[in-house]
Amino acid sequence: MKLRAIMAVLCVTPLMLSVSRAQAAESVAVLHWWTSGGESKAVGVLKDDMTKAGYKWNDFAVAGGGGAAAMTALKTQVISGNAPSAAQIKGPLIQEWAEQDVLVPIDSVAKSENWKASLPPAIDKLMQADGHYVAAPFSVHRVNWLYINKAALDKAGGKVPTTWPEFFAVADKMKAAGITPVAMGGQSWQELTLWEDVVLSQGADFYKKAIVDLDQKTLTSPQMMQAFDTVRKIQGYFDQGRTGRDWNLATAMVIRSNAGMQFMGDWAKGEFASAGKKSGADFICAPVPGTSNAYTFNVDSFVFFKQKGRDTATPGQLAMAKEIMNPAFQEQFSFYKGSIPVRLGAPMAKSDDCAKKSYNDEQVAIDSGGYVPSLAHGMAQSDAVAGAISDVVTKFMNSNQTSQDAVNALARAAKTK
Structure with missing residues (x-):
């Protein structure tokens, strides 16, 4: 009897491991328009980090139009019931998508990581809809x-x-x-x-x-x-x-x-x-x-869409939101993207003089009312x-x-x- 019990456990264990690995290998579909040289390297940092964490990255890059073509593709996907896990969206569009009841909140990550104290007030407000965080900001670009x-x-x-x-x-x-x-x-x-x-x-x-x-x-x-x-x-x-x-x-x-x-x-x-x-x-x-x-300012952000059969964020979506606001990731992402970290107090020592000037000017503009x-x-x-x-x-x-x-x-x- 003991032998049969041991054999049964040995037979079940590989199955349990297989299920565990399948859960860890959640596929994360990501829609964005980062296709130029520097942009591709930047998003590659997040892809590598998510892959190392055990998730499958399904890249859906749509070039052209400063994001207009990507937004058209996104609308098609959402209407067809095939919304991506995450999509690059900015500004008032974040709230517009939230009004359609197609986004999932990521409050648990935002609160545990204290985003409110880590973001410029104007940007923190943009990441929320009806009091819930629905987007994660990557970096800040200075347009002027x-x-x-x-x-x-x-x-x-x-x-x-x-x-x-x-x-x-x-x-x-x-x-x-x-x-x-x-x-x-x-x-x-x-x-x-x-x-x-x-x-x-x-x-x-x-x-x-x-x-x-x-x-x-x-x-x-x-x-x-x-x-x-x-x-x-x-x-x-x-x-x-x-x-x-x-x-x-x-x-x-x-x-x-x-x-x-x-x-x-x-x-x-x-x-x-x-x-x-x-x-x-x-x-x-x-x-x-x-x-x-x-x-x-121009802020790149990802919003997170409801997936079939769920009204809450998946483990992969929460992991992505957390990684995006990781200070080390923000630093490396900005190196390739040409931006500065959106997270206040992120490392800047290795940044070039343009990025350092951008960061210093940002703090002055925030305090003086020139941050627009x-x-x-x-x-x-x-x-x-x-x-x-x-x-x-x-x-x-x-x-x-x-x-x-x-x-x-x-x-x-x-x-x-």
């Missing part, structure tokens, strides 16, 4: 950066511009030296990024009234006219081949010294790093002229409003429309429901 090829700047004999007159002086010198002054792509979100940079140069309070509050008086003010005039003047320094050009191809122009400057968020720094370029020696990152005391959400990158308004404003900017930058007509159109767009 100007990248400058140091060799091009030296050849032109210019200095890093801090005002628009200084910027145009440098651009003129680069043009005279045979260098395309400004590398620019031909996509609407890139055009909106440039426009919001210029709006921010009118002051953080002006930006908040115009972009966040959609104040009609501010939107139709002489200052807004001046912003459109400045954008028009900057356009005179683009090359003729920007139509349809993606952002990383514009960055490559600066990396290869084919262009002198680029207006782009600090994810572009990941492209420089992938090319073996070093800040200070090969390129310079500086605040957009007139915005040194302000910080337009990016419209172009889904942080400030709903898709409907942001899309309407983007259409105004795109039309202006691709036609002979006057600044006055653009301002009038902007005021109408802000009323979009």
Whole structure:
């Protein structure tokens, strides 16, 4: 009898181990739009960490459109009842998805890891819906950066511009030296990024009234006219081949010294790093002229969707949320992505001078009220409003429309429901 009992245990044990391994090997489907060189390396850090923890990573990367194509794919998946475990979503869209009752809370992780004390207040608020944490933030990107090829700047004999007159002086010198002054792509979100940079140069309070509050008086003010005039003047320094050009191809122009400057968020720094370029020696990152005391933030986040047969987060979803906010992960992720950790107090000693400046400027902006959400990158308004404003900017930058007509159109767009 004892022998039979021992044999029975020996027969059952492999089965139990098999079940345990199957549970540990939960497949985590992840939808995102990180497909460029630096972005792919960054998300690869999370993939490796999740794999080491015993989970299967099912990567669903959708390139193009600054995330627009990914959002279309996500809607299709959710409607068909095949929602991913996690998806990259930003800003007000987090709350919009929560209203559809398709997200699961991750409060247990957020509370045990004390996220509220670890995140900037503006970002902590964005991660919640109806008092529950439904998203985990990866990193913070500063949008109002100007990248400058140091060799091009030296050849032109210019200095890093801090005002628009200084910027145009440098651009003129680069043009005279045979260098395309400004590398620019031909996509609407890139055009909106440039426009919001210029709006921010009118002051953080002006930006908040115009972009966040959609104040009609501010939107139709002489200052807004001046912003459109400045954008028009900057356009005179683009090359003729920007139509349809993606952002990383514009960055490559600066990396290869084919262009002198680029207006782009600090994810572009990941492209420089992938090319073996070093800040200070090969390129310079500086605040957009007139915005040194302000910080337009763009936060990458993952939300977690209900899986079939469950109303609570799976072990894999909770493990992912916890890993995303791990200080060591945030540090390594930011190295590749070009961002800074969203977690306050995360390690910065190994970061380059651009990242350190970004982190220091962020703390100053938070304290001074200059910390503002990016419209172009889904942080400030709903898709409907942001899309309407983007259409105004795109039309202006691709036609002979006057600044006055653009301002009038902007005021109408802000009323979009």
